[in-house]
Amino acid sequence: MKVVVCVKEVPEASARTRIDPGTKRLDRGGAAALNPFDAHAIEEALRLVAAAGDGEVVALMMAPEGAADSLRKALAMGADRAVHVADDALAGSDLVATARVLAKAVEREEADVVVLGQQGSDSDGAVLWSALADLLRLPVVSQAASLELADGKVTVKRQTEYGYDVIESPLPCVVAVSDAINEPRYPSLKGIMGAKKKPYESLAASDLGLAAEEVGEAGSRTVVRSLSEPPARGDAVRIEDGDGDAAEQVLAFLVERKLL
Amino acid sequence: MATLVYLEHHDGELVKGSLGVLAKARQLDDEPAAVVCGSGVRELAAEAGRYGAARIHVADDVALEAPLPQPRVDVLASLVSEQGFDTVLFGASVLTADVAAALAARLGAGLNWDLVDLQVRDGELVGTRPALQDSVHVEVGWSAEPRLALVRSGTFDPVEAGGDADVVDVAAELEDFSRRAVMVESAHAESEGPSIEEADVIVAGGRGLGDPEKFGLLEELAKALGGAVAATRAVVDAGWYPYAAQVGQTGKNVSPKLYVACGISGAIQHKVGMQSSGTIVAINKDPNAPIFEYADLGVVGDLHEIVPKLTELVRGRKSA
Numbered sequence: 001m002k003v004v005v006c007v008k009e010v011p012e013a014s015a016r017t018r019i020d021p022g023t024k025r026l027d028r029g030g031a032a033a034l035n036p037f038d039a040h041a042i043e044e045a046l047r048l049v050a051a052a053g054d055g056e057v058v059a060l061m062m063a064p065e066g067a068a069d070s071l072r073k074a075l076a077m078g079a080d081r082a083v084h085v086a087d088d089a090l091a092g093s094d095l096v097a098t099a100r101v102l103a104k105a106v107e108r109e110e111a112d113v114v115v116l117g118q119q120g121s122d123s124d125g126a127v128l129w130s131a132l133a134d135l136l137r138l139p140v141v142s143q144a145a146s147l148e149l150a151d152g153k154v155t156v157k158r159q160t161e162y163g164y165d166v167i168e169s170p171l172p173c174v175v176a177v178s179d180a181i182n183e184p185r186y187p188s189l190k191g192i193m194g195a196k197k198k199p200y201e202s203l204a205a206s207d208l209g210l211a212a213e214e215v216g217e218a219g220s221r222t223v224v225r226s227l228s229e230p231p232a233r234g235d236a237v238r239i240e241d242g243d244g245d246a247a248e249q250v251l252a253f254l255v256e257r258k259l260l
Numbered sequence: 261m262a263t264l265v266y267l268e269h270h271d272g273e274l275v276k277g278s279l280g281v282l283a284k285a286r287q288l289d290d291e292p293a294a295v296v297c298g299s300g301v302r303e304l305a306a307e308a309g310r311y312g313a314a315r316i317h318v319a320d321d322v323a324l325e326a327p328l329p330q331p332r333v334d335v336l337a338s339l340v341s342e343q344g345f346d347t348v349l350f351g352a353s354v355l356t357a358d359v360a361a362a363l364a365a366r367l368g369a370g371l372n373w374d375l376v377d378l379q380v381r382d383g384e385l386v387g388t389r390p391a392l393q394d395s396v397h398v399e400v401g402w403s404a405e406p407r408l409a410l411v412r413s414g415t416f417d418p419v420e421a422g423g424d425a426d427v428v429d430v431a432a433e434l435e436d437f438s439r440r441a442v443m444v445e446s447a448h449a450e451s452e453g454p455s456i457e458e459a460d461v462i463v464a465g466g467r468g469l470g471d472p473e474k475f476g477l478l479e480e481l482a483k484a485l486g487g488a489v490a491a492t493r494a495v496v497d498a499g500w501y502p503y504a505a506q507v508g509q510t511g512k513n514v515s516p517k518l519y520v521a522c523g524i525s526g527a528i529q530h531k532v533g534m535q536s537s538g539t540i541v542a543i544n545k546d547p548n549a550p551i552f553e554y555a556d557l558g559v560v561g562d563l564h565e566i567v568p569k570l571t572e573l574v575r576g577r578k579s580a
């Protein structure tokens with residue numbers, strides 16, 4: 001059983017994220033981390049291989065060179081190998097350009113299952129898997145709240161606007177998992193130490209046979225035109241429960257707003 | 261413009277979200293076309309006309325019966341190329357997000373998602389997308405055609421335009437890989453469970469509750485406030501609370517006078533279901549939780565301490 005898990009790096013929740021007004025791209029200068037939604041994807045990949053008895057989990061990331069620590073976290077959690085596609089030519093890649101890069105990298109692996117997370121916490125896209133699956137010409141199932149593997153096929157339960165669907169797909173396939181599917185493990189100290197010794201492959205766009213015009217800004221058909229402040233909201237109040245009187249303050253607020 | 265609107269249907273009716281996008285399309289293009297894919301869906305053409313489609317392409321085939329994305333991508337890819345549509349619009353849903361992204365890949369097209377507005381400015385189509393927890397509005401565009409867009413759910417309301425649509429049949433020629441995933445059970449609305457849409461006060465819980473039993477704390481507070489209890493998808497998927505009580509993109513839309521969010525991070529997909537609440541109070545121990553970006557009162561603290569105390573205080577005040 002070979003599972004490729006696609007992970008991305010995102011600005012850390014505590015970092016003040018912003019879009020650079022000059023480049024109009026996400027300012028990735030601040031503290032960054034592994035996309036929290038992707039920890040669930042890694043966990044599920046590890047479980048699939050464990051259930052199969054043997055196999056390999058390959059963590060795949062397209063990100064600038066500096067993102068290595070986030071990818072190593074996947075190794076620390078238990079992934080066997082890392083593939084890092086880093087290339088200046090990839091900057092500014094939109095959905096389809098990113099999917100092209102990942103598809104080429106996945107093709108080299110001949111995976112049984114490709115697992116993705118529910119969404120990037122920065123992009124809130126929740127769309128990449130479907131573009132990727134189309135380029136790979138593989139079946140895709142998204143929003144998996146549960147995933148079972150038996151007899152060469154996966155069975156997925158997922159929520160839509162109307163309740164729960166159950167979908168089956170033969171292998172190989174692409175599956176995107178919801179953040180309710182599992183509790184991701186924390187990397188152990190041993191895992192963190194061991195991660196440094198695991199295979200870590202760095203690739204450029206040209207290693208994947210991608211032409212410059214297929215990726216990055218040149219390969220993207222969406223553009224960012226301008227940025228603006230959203231309409232101002234009313235004045236929000238913030239309280240910290242330092243003195244343990246938060247409940248009293250909430251009550252006072254509700255009374256003041258005539259909600260009680 | 262040659263606009264195509266994807267019309268999603270459920271239970272024999274076109275869904276409100278796609279009809280809202282059709283209404284928007286009519287502001288951009290006098291004669292927008294629409295497409296509906298499914299089995300036994302030809303009768304939906306009249307409804308499409310009534311809501312503003314000038315022409316409706318109908319792909320009616322048993323192979324399209326299950327609401328799965330990939331067969332729909334095959335239908336749309338040939339339709340868009342053959343008819344030369346320059347713009348394809350979708351109302352966002354679990355199904356359409358997957359359709360739109362794969363279609364973008366297939367056509368080498370640009371897809372902008374989560375749009376809350378679309379306008380033609382100086383002859384160019386411009387979309388508005390709130391980003392980074394809605395803290396910035398980004399104006400997005402396309403550098404080539406076709407231009408694909410997913411509109412945030414609940415953004416536009418349907419408008420009855422009262423016309424008749426020309427009906428054009430479309431053949432469904434499917435790729436082998438598109439037919440491999442199959443639906444063995446299709447979603448059916450689960451009717452059991454509390455009704456939250458009418459409540460004036462909602463106390464909602466998320467994964468921060470820690471375990472399903474802790475919903476008891478919220479039920480107590482809801483009772484004291486005279487309201488109902490709701491939940492996030494994360495805890496509904498985990499089986500902690502019934503689907504009927506879920507708020508958000510794939511759950512209910514609610515707009516109570518007061519919404520108290522406890523242990524909820526405030527993801528966009530949750531926000532779209534409750535942002536029109538009168539007053540939003542959030543209790544979360546993480547000062548960086550996105551919900552604080554749009555709560556009227558944000559309380560950074562442990563819900564396990566605060567909620568029971570608040571329940572006592574509310575009870576005390578009501579009995580006083």
Ligand SMILES: Cc1cc2nc3c(=O)[nH]c(=O)nc-3n(C[C@H](O)[C@H](O)[C@H](O)COP(=O)(O)OP(=O)(O)OC[C@H]3O[C@@H](n4cnc5c(N)ncnc54)[C@H](O)[C@@H]3O)c2cc1C
Nearest residue numbers: 466467468492493494508509510511523525527545546563
């Ligand atoms: C297509 C799609 C559709 C979706 N539809 C929906 C939908 O309809 N509804 C929905 O809700 N979600 C939906 N989601 C999921 C959404 O993106 C989030 O994953 C989900 O809302 C998170 O739920 P949560 O806030 O309960 O959990 P988490 O994001 O895990 O947040 C838990 C929060 O609890 C806080 N916390 C922990 N302990 C405590 C404590 N002791 N006291 C106080 N706070 C504490 C934490 O700081 C954290 O912020 C959808 C996602 C996708 C991709």
Ligand SMILES: Nc1ncnc2c1ncn2[C@@H]1O[C@H](COP(=O)(O)O)[C@@H](O)[C@H]1O
Nearest residue numbers: 006007008062117119120125126127128
């Ligand atoms: N640059 C990337 N490299 C690898 N995987 C990615 C990348 N971007 C997104 N993904 C995967 O796609 C999922 C959905 O991302 P998005 O569509 O950007 O919200 C994430 O949870 C990741 O699993």
